[in-house]
Amino acid sequence: MGTTKRRQAGEGGISEYQTKAGPRFLIKYPVLQEYGTKRVVLKRGYKTRRDAASALRAEIRRMETGEWVNPSKQPLAAYLSEWLDGQRLAPATLASYRKNVRLHVVPRLGAVPMDRLTGTAVDAWMRELEVSGRADGQGGLSPRTVRYVYTILRSALADAVKHGRLAVNPTDRSTPPSPSQARPPEMHAWTAPELARFLRWADEHDSDIAMAYRLLAYTGMRRGEALALRWRDVDLDAGRVAVRRSVGVVKDKGKGEQLVEGATKSGQSRVVDLDAGTVAALHAYRAVRGSIALDLVRDTALVLGTLAGGHRHPERFSRQFVDHQLQARRALGEEQLPVIRLHDLRHTHATLLLAAGEPVKVVSERLGHASATITLTVYQHVHPGMGRQAADRFAALLDG
Known part of the structure; x- marks a missing residue:
């Protein structure tokens, strides 16, 4: 008659126990913990002794190869x-x-x-x-x-x-919502005439805030980037701005909220060239700010800061845009100005440039995307209409 080989110390063991569904088997084996102490691990529920033996061998093998992990009981x-x-x-x-x-x-x-x-x-x-x-x-x-x-x-x-x-x-x-199911809300962009119409209205009603809207629309900066811009970042002689940081709202439960400056979304700085009209508008805007207080135009001062010299609150700034847009729609006619979000001024900047044939790489660099591929993905809605133009241009080359 064969004999059952007894396991050596440290090899663990198998025990049978009874349940309402019939006999079941458990395995137990010692493990060395982080601080050199040992404890015995129990695992239950195996239907046969063979299943239990197979599981025990697998656990011992994982311990010997350093692959065994102590399951965390921590909530x-x-x-x-x-x-x-x-x-x-x-x-x-x-x-x-x-x-x-x-x-x-x-x-x-x-x-x-x-x-x-x-x-x-x-x-x-x-x-x-x-x-x-x-x-x-x-x-x-x-x-x-x-x-x-x-x-x-x-x-x-x-x-x-x-x-x-x-x-x-x-x-x-597990199976989370797919990327297509979780895609962001559909973006909207103004046409060039719609954008020009709104900026003229804003300039007539509040030239201070109109400068902020113009910077967003003419550079494609993100809200937080524009609100963190300082005069030392603006080179009016060269006609460019350096986008180096962003300001955001940090809300911690029990601590209230605070405005915190950090890196841009991509973590990289970039330089954005300005058109002559925006340079002239910034010159005039700075002169007005300087007439109020010299502290508002020092190199360290915020370009779009409050009159007290602090950051504009990003979320209130967005709500202000919504209010101004509603006022402009009432004044100009709702059909003259579709509803968009503040962030859509950035989309408008990119969409108008791409539709005008500006190279994707140039647009991507202005927006501060990590790569042109991101720009192509985000603004792929612009490209179908441009395909016909490309086909016509190609045919014109041959016909010529």
Whole structure:
């Protein structure tokens, strides 16, 4: 009769136990922890002794090769708090991560131990966000927002795997909204006559704020970049501005909000050339500011700052644009001025240049995109209409 080979110390063991569904088997094996102490790991639920033996051999092999990971019993909320504290991100980005974790992850998944989080649970969480995820209780979150929150969770759990806290990332086994489902809202752009119409109206009603609108429209700068521009960044003799930084609103629960300057979105500085008309407008604007207070035109002063010398609040600035746009539409006629967002002045700048045949690389550099490929992707709606022009130009070359 054959004998069962006894396992040596340190090799673990297999035990049988009874359940309502019949006999089951568990495995147990010792593991060496971070500080040199040992503990015994138990895993239950194997239907046959053979399955249990196979699982035990796999666990021992992973320990021998250094691949074994001690599943973390830490609740997800506690881990995410620790993870966020260790992130090196721009202040506005970190504040956004904290807000989304607090509002959308912790209430539903925060109490779940990390080793119990599954791809199925992540999928159910995302579906719940889409149905009833709004913090105000007024329905669900957009696919774009759900994908953004999922990306934060995925990044956090990827670090848990990297640092040996988890064996696998459960988000690898989940299905977030696709990039096409999470695409940004459709952009709108004014035509050249519509933009000129609005800027004339703004200049007649508030020349101070009109300068801000003109800079955004004529350079393609982002809102935060324009509001962080200082006179030392403006070379009126050479007709160019250096875009070096951006200002944003950082909101931390319990700490209120503050305006913080940081790098541009791409992290890179760039130089944007100005047309003669904008240079002349800046000369006149600076003269008016200087007549109010010399401090407003010093090299360190903000070009578009408040009369007190501080930053304009980015979100209030956007709301001011909405108010001015509504006033202009009433004055000029709604059909003369379609509704757009402040950010669409940037889209208008790019769309008009591309439609006029300006090389994509030039437009990309003005916008501060990391590559021309991004410009092509974002503004691909401009290109179909340009295809016919290209075909006609090619034919004209041969006909000539």
